[in-house]
Amino acid sequence: MFIIDLEYIEPLDIVDNYLPLHIKYLEEQYSKNNFVASGKKVPRNGGIILSSLSSREKLDEIIAQDPFYKEKIAKYEVIEFRASMTAPEFESLKPKI
Numbered sequence: 001m002f003i004i005d006l007e008y009i010e011p012l013d014i015v016d017n018y019l020p021l022h023i024k025y026l027e028e029q030y031s032k033n034n035f036v037a038s039g040k041k042v043p044r045n046g047g048i049i050l051s052s053l054s055s056r057e058k059l060d061e062i063i064a065q066d067p068f069y070k071e072k073i074a075k076y077e078v079i080e081f082r083a084s085m086t087a088p089e090f091e092s093l094k095p096k097i
Helices: 012-031 056-063 088-093
Strands: 002-008 035-040 046-051 074-080
Touching: 002 056, 012 035, 056 074
Parallel strands: none
Antiparallel strands: 002 046, 002 074, 035 046
């Protein structure tokens, strides 16, 4: 599982211009089960995406498709982790060993 931390490097008016394309990108990734949660940071200086993919290489390919990435609207930090405990409704996020 991965946490993708986006930090905007452009002003919010530019972010907002690309937001519809970014949302379309997110919807496509959800439809492919690549992402499990996402949202804006508070304060609004970026966003967070959770991905249940097991391959960093595949995730990097997917991130490269994001309009925010392509247009250099945000910088990305990717953190990999393995959930060892979850609430019952998130049991599926734990790795199968």
